[in-house]
Amino acid sequence: MKKLLAICVLISTVSFAQKIKTGAENYTAYLPLLKGKNIGVVTNQTGIIDDKTHLVDFLVQKNIKIKTIFAPEHGFRGTADAGEKVSDEIDAKTGLSIASLYGKNNKPTPEQLKNIDIMVFDLQDVGTRLYTYVSTMHRIMEACAENNIPLIVLDRPNPNIAIVDGPVLDMAFQSGIGMHPTPLLHGMTLGEEAKMINGEKWLKNGIQCKLTVIPCLNYDRKMTYSLPVRPSPNLPNDQSVNLYVSLCLFEGTNVSMGRGTEKQFQIYGSPFLPESDFAFTPKPNFGDKDPLYNGVECNGEDLSAIPKINKLEIKWLIKAYQTTSDKSKFFDKRKFSIRAGNEKLQQQIEAGISEQEIRNSWQDGLKKFKEMRAKYLIYR
Structure with missing residues (x-):
């Protein structure tokens, strides 16, 4: 019995030692840098510690003086639809002011940065250039460089870190969903990307910010990582995060990726695809107040139970184009090009x-x- 107990304790100890810790949970590395400073924090609902405490609440508990919270697309609480403008507000829990970076301006103004000594950035990315959080980080880095404010990026694992695939962005198609010459799936964390943006001098006029990346602990590129919180309204689970980039290309076509259903980015279809064993009807829900083909039955394919993919999968896109009833209406050239790059x-x-x-x-x-x-x- 004692031997069995010892084995259980050993297994428990090893498991605990191997638990991935995010940059936010690596707080002994950054709290000393924040003491006595006025802080700006760029974060949203994904900025949590130990799966329960929000970074903002944690910093307040540690008597760190937060001047302003800056919120990206979807807002501080992560409830706004994709592309929906977000207004400035006051956080009900802490009374702190929240400045939207997806409303009147997408980059902090000098006035908003007044009296901020250090900026802290903590957002959960999903490993693709299409996700707007890297664009938010780029603009934060630029604003910090222009206003001589140090930036601390609290790194988080990339759930698609093992995949580097897809066309590299042609900078003629640079946009808010593609600011850097990277492939659709780049296999980097935001901390690594921040170093690359700085190192390659991709900020305006080649300026560089005073950057500190707080790394994840017990993490490497071979590890899988399940997100504890949905990073945006239409990515409800690991399957959607894995399929997101492959299906996101459909946003440049007349095909729905399941917005307005409970299987966002796990299914695809349209009224113009041939009848099959699977169909769905989009309706307004959390994540999309007015989804494409609202109330209209769409024929397509259910991918919610397929095994995890390890590449940018384009076979569904090709299949949909080949079988659509009117190929001339399939692509929206501008929307598709900025997504494909x-x-x-x-x-x-x-x-x-x-x-x-x-x-x-x-x-x-x-x-x-x-x-x-x-x-x-x-990370190795």
Whole structure:
């Protein structure tokens, strides 16, 4: 019995030792930097510690003086729809002012940064250039550099860190959902990306911010990571996070990715695809007040139970294009190009180029990107 108990204790100890700790949970590394300072915090509902305490509440408990909370797309509580403008407000729990970075301005103004000594950034990303949190970080870095404010990035694991895939952004298609010459899936954490943005001098006029990245502990690139909180309203679970980028390309077409259902980014379909064993009807819900094809039945495919994918999957996009009833209405050229990062992918699909040939066309860009990013990687 004693031997069994000892084994259980050993297993428990090993499990505890291996628990991934986010940058926010690595607080002994950053709390000393914040003492006696006026702090700005960029965060949302994902900024939690030990799966229960919000970073803002934690800092308040530690008597850190927070001047302003800056909120990205979806707002501080993560309830606004994709693309919905978010207003400035006061946090009911703490009484702190919240400045929206997805409303009147997407970058802090000098007035908003007045009397802020240090900026802290803590958002959960999902490993794709399409997710707007990296664009928010870019603008925060730029504002900090312009106003001589040090920035501390509290790093978090990337749930898709093992995947580097897709076309590298052609900077002619730079936008708020693609600001850097990275592939659709870049396999980096936000902390690593911050180092790359600084190191490659991608901020305006090549300026650099005073950057400190607080790393995750007990984390490496081979580990899987399940998000404790949905990072945005339409990513409710691990499956949606894994499929997000592959299905997000449909946002540049007339195909729904399941917004307005309970399987967002786990299904796809439209009224223009052929009847099949699966159909769904989008309706307003948490995440989309007016979804595409609201109240209209969509034929498509349910991917909610498929095994985890380890690449940018384009076979569903190709299949939908090939089977749609009117190919001339399938693509929205502008929307698709800024998501794909080029015009070429649409042209390849329309020309009937094979999936393998399309993938082959990405390889030179991916090779160069991997070589560039190597010096910025924090985790093995």
